Amino acid sequence: MRRFFRLYKTFVVQYFKQLMEYRIDFLTGALSFLINQLTNILFISIIFDNIPALSGFSRYEIYFIYGFSLLPKGLDHLLTDNLWKIAYFIVRKGDFDKYLTRPINPLLHVIMELFQFDALGEFVTGIVLLTYASIKLDIYFGPVQILVLLLAIIIGTLIFTSIKILFAALALWIKRSGSILQIFYMSSDFARYPVTIYSKPVKFIITYIIPFGFTAYYPSTYFIRGNSPLFALGIGGLAAAILFIVSITVWNRGLSAYESAGS
Amino acid sequence: MSKRLQKNKFLKTYGAFTRAGVMDAVAYKMNFICFFIGEIFYCFVMYFIWKAVFESSGSGTFMSFSMTDMVVYLFLSNITMFFTDTDSTYAIGEEIKDGSIVMRLIKPIQVDLSYLFYELGNKSLVMSTVFFPVIIGVEIYKYNVAGHIAFDIGKFLLFMLSIILSYLLAFYLNLVFGYMAFFLMNLWGLNILKGSIIKFFSGAIIPLAFFPEIVTKIFSLMPFASLSYTPVMIYMGKYTGKDLLFAMGLQVFWLVAFFFISKVVWKWAQKRILVQGG
Numbered sequence: 001m002r003r004f005f006r007l008y009k010t011f012v013v014q015y016f017k018q019l020m021e022y023r024i025d026f027l028t029g030a031l032s033f034l035i036n037q038l039t040n041i042l043f044i045s046i047i048f049d050n051i052p053a054l055s056g057f058s059r060y061e062i063y064f065i066y067g068f069s070l071l072p073k074g075l076d077h078l079l080t081d082n083l084w085k086i087a088y089f090i091v092r093k094g095d096f097d098k099y100l101t102r103p104i105n106p107l108l109h110v111i112m113e114l115f116q117f118d119a120l121g122e123f124v125t126g127i128v129l130l131t132y133a134s135i136k137l138d139i140y141f142g143p144v145q146i147l148v149l150l151l152a153i154i155i156g157t158l159i160f161t162s163i164k165i166l167f168a169a170l171a172l173w174i175k176r177s178g179s180i181l182q183i184f185y186m187s188s189d190f191a192r193y194p195v196t197i198y199s200k201p202v203k204f205i206i207t208y209i210i211p212f213g214f215t216a217y218y219p220s221t222y223f224i225r226g227n228s229p230l231f232a233l234g235i236g237g238l239a240a241a242i243l244f245i246v247s248i249t250v251w252n253r254g255l256s257a258y259e260s261a262g263s
Numbered sequence: 264m265s266k267r268l269q270k271n272k273f274l275k276t277y278g279a280f281t282r283a284g285v286m287d288a289v290a291y292k293m294n295f296i297c298f299f300i301g302e303i304f305y306c307f308v309m310y311f312i313w314k315a316v317f318e319s320s321g322s323g324t325f326m327s328f329s330m331t332d333m334v335v336y337l338f339l340s341n342i343t344m345f346f347t348d349t350d351s352t353y354a355i356g357e358e359i360k361d362g363s364i365v366m367r368l369i370k371p372i373q374v375d376l377s378y379l380f381y382e383l384g385n386k387s388l389v390m391s392t393v394f395f396p397v398i399i400g401v402e403i404y405k406y407n408v409a410g411h412i413a414f415d416i417g418k419f420l421l422f423m424l425s426i427i428l429s430y431l432l433a434f435y436l437n438l439v440f441g442y443m444a445f446f447l448m449n450l451w452g453l454n455i456l457k458g459s460i461i462k463f464f465s466g467a468i469i470p471l472a473f474f475p476e477i478v479t480k481i482f483s484l485m486p487f488a489s490l491s492y493t494p495v496m497i498y499m500g501k502y503t504g505k506d507l508l509f510a511m512g513l514q515v516f517w518l519v520a521f522f523f524i525s526k527v528v529w530k531w532a533q534k535r536i537l538v539q540g541g
Contacts, residue, residue, distance in 0.1 A: 025452065032456030039463040046469055047316055050325065055315045118452055179297030186301045189308045197315040202307075 007104065008112050015115040026117050033121030037070065040192075041129065055197050061224045062193070064133035069192045069216030070126025072156025077119035080111050080161050083168040088178035091171040097260050107165070107251055139223050148229045152219035155233065158240040159215055160188070166247035172254030188212045211239040276372060277380040284384025299345065299393055306341050310334065326473045331408045332499065335401055339498055340467050342397040343426060343491040346389055347433040349382055355441030356453075375525065379434055386430070418500060421507070425494035428514040433490050435521035442528045466492040472501075483510075486517040 019026050044066065048059040057065075090096050099106040134141065141149075167181035187205075191212035195203050206213045214236030222229040288295060317323075317330045328336065355378065358364035367374050402414055440457050462468055464487035471482045471492055482488055493510045496502045502510050 028456065029452030032452045032459065036455060036459035039459050039468060042463075043468050046473055047312075051316060051320045054312075054319050176294075179294045179301075183297050183301050183304065186304050189305060193308075193312060198311050202311070 004108060011112045012115055015117075019117055029116075029118030030121040033118055034125055035121075037122060037125040041066065041125075055194060057194050060133045060136040061220075063129055064137065064139075064224050065194060065216050065220045066192050067126050067129030067131075067133055068152075068220045069188075070122045070129070071153050072160055072215045073188065074119045074121075074123030074126055075153065075157045076160035076164070077122060078116055079157075080164055081116035081119070082110050082114035083161075083164040084178065084181070085114070086110060087164075087168040087171050087181045088176065091258075092175045094260055096172075096258070100255075100258075106255065107248075134223070137224060145223065148219070148222060148233065151233055152214075152222075152229075152236070155236045155240045156215035156219070158244055159211055159236075160185075162240065162243040162247040163210065165251055166243070169247065169251040169254040172251075172258045184210060188215065191216045193217075208239070211236065211243065214239060277376055280377050280380040281384040284381040285388060286384075287381075288385040288388045295389075302341055302345050306337055309337055313337065326470075328470065328472070331405065334404060335499060336470055336495060338397060338401050339495045340465075340470075340491050342394055343429065343494055344462070344465070344467050346386065346394050346426065347430045347490055349430075349434050349437045350385075354378065355438065356444035359442075359444040374529070375435075375438060378438070382434070415500070418498060421511075422494050422498040425497050425511055425514060428511070428518055429490050429494055432486065432514060432518045432521060435518065435525045436486065436490075438525045439521060439528055442525070442532050445532050461487055461490060464488070465490045466495075484513065486521065489514040489517050 041063070044059070044062055047054065048062070052058075054062060086096070099109050102109060133139075139145075163184055164181065167177055167184055170177035170180060187210055190198065190202065190206050195206060195213050195217045198206070203213075207218075214232060218232035218236060219229065221227040222232060313325075313333045314330070317325055317333070323329060325333070355364070358367070364374075367377055370377075402412075405413055437457075440453065443453060464482055464485055466482070466488065471479050471488060473479075474482065483492065489510075493502070493514055496510070497507060
């Protein structure tokens with residue numbers, strides 16, 4: 001474990017060096033994710049200029065849920081973005097072999113290799129929006145609330161990461177799974193708004209099948225509605241743990257089934 | 264050389280790119296199907312949000328749009344975006360970065376036309392496999408709500424014409440974006456940026472009519488509105504007479520403008536290609 005952190009530090013330091021080299025690229029990346037989020041927030045704001053509440057949720061409550069959804073998403077984006085490359089090109093080009101020849105767990109190596117600063121665009125928007133909504137809604141943040149918030153973010157991040165590992169692992173068999181991953185990742189869009197606006201089947205799917213509901217809506221209800229956090233943390237934590245175990249199992253199976261595509 | 268021969272030669276040269284485009288599209292059909300499903304997902308998220316908005320607003324209409332209008336708008340504008348979106352930005356950027364663009368430069372062809380004809384192959388598949396089915400779906404939905412067929416062939420033909428203009432404009436606009444690869448390495452970020460700018464200003468997220476009047480006016484003059492808003496409004500019958508002529512005239516104007524901008528940027532960029540080419 002200590003070796004892991006030492007290695008990770010080395011990788012991150014390398015990334016900072018790159019960042020300094022390609023400052024404009026970092027700015028483009030972060031700015032693009034920021035603007036992407038801003039347009040969606042503007043959309044919410046225009047809707048609320050015309051209606052007082054959306055299915056019983058006020059403007060700031062929706063901002064809260066939306067802002068919350070960006071935290072696990074942004075954190076996962078920051079840490080594990082390389083999984084996209086696995087799914088899209090690395091396996092197909094035959095470059096995956098290198099991870100198997102190093103004295104380190106291949107999955108950890110894949111994750112450590114990229115530290116995606118672009119994600120700050122999402123993450124910072126999320127924090128600003130969450131703070132703004134919390135002030136407007138007069139939400140009190142004591143030690144318990146902060147603990148719930150942190151746990152919920154960890155659970156949410158784990159859900160995102162597990163989904164990515166699971167579908168990136170498919171590439172170990174079929175060489176290219178990026179677009180399949182894309183579909184499942186995009187279904188997290190459903191989680192940015194209250195789960196209650198969706199029809200029953202959609203609600204069921206994003207709660208129990210692809211549990212993105214736990215990345216924003218369920219934990220948010222603790223803060224904005226005073227609901228018990230047990231469902232969000234308990235069932236959400238369980239869902240995240242199961243998903244994580246499944247994805248690791250599939251990944252390991254994939255590793256043993258892997259045949260290089262290299263020429 | 265006679266004119267006829269010249270035309271044959273043109274078709275022979277660029278037809279090869281179109282064939283390659285069709286073959287690539289077939290080879291990567293999984294990719295394409297998945298992106299399409301992703302778009303449909305997005306449409307459904309938006310559908311539920313708008314449904315909640317209409318239910319919460321208490322009245323049957325929201326800013327002069329009925330729920331039926333909204334559903335038609337949503338699916339049409341997204342399928343239009345899907346159709347007019349081009350991969351050329353990314354393709355050109357990658358070729359500039361790895362230097363393989365020289366393979367196009369050493370051939371006696373126009374670089375932009377080679378990309379365009381390549382994409383025509385891909386687009387003809389999109390047209391037949393998803394575009395028309397979605398249009399038919401929208402018409403069936405309208406029939407279910409209204410109880411009678413409200414399909415207007417004249418409007419449809421104008422819509423098709425407008426969509427072709429949209430596509431060509433999108434192509435040249437993306438080409439200009441693609442040439443940015445000479446200055447930036449982060450093409451992925453640039454693509455996301457371009458995507459969100461286009462989605463927002465073209466009205467794919469919120470119909471431009473929902474903005475304050477002055478903002479609507481400014482936005483509809485910008486090139487982005489010509490990318491999907493104009494054809495969709497024509498299809499929905501919201502543009503008629505003078506408005507229609509003006510909107511389509513604007514499409515032509517932006518197409519010509521971006522055609523020339525892309526030529527100028529290309530000429531200037533070509534001088535820099537020596538630095539990057541591998």
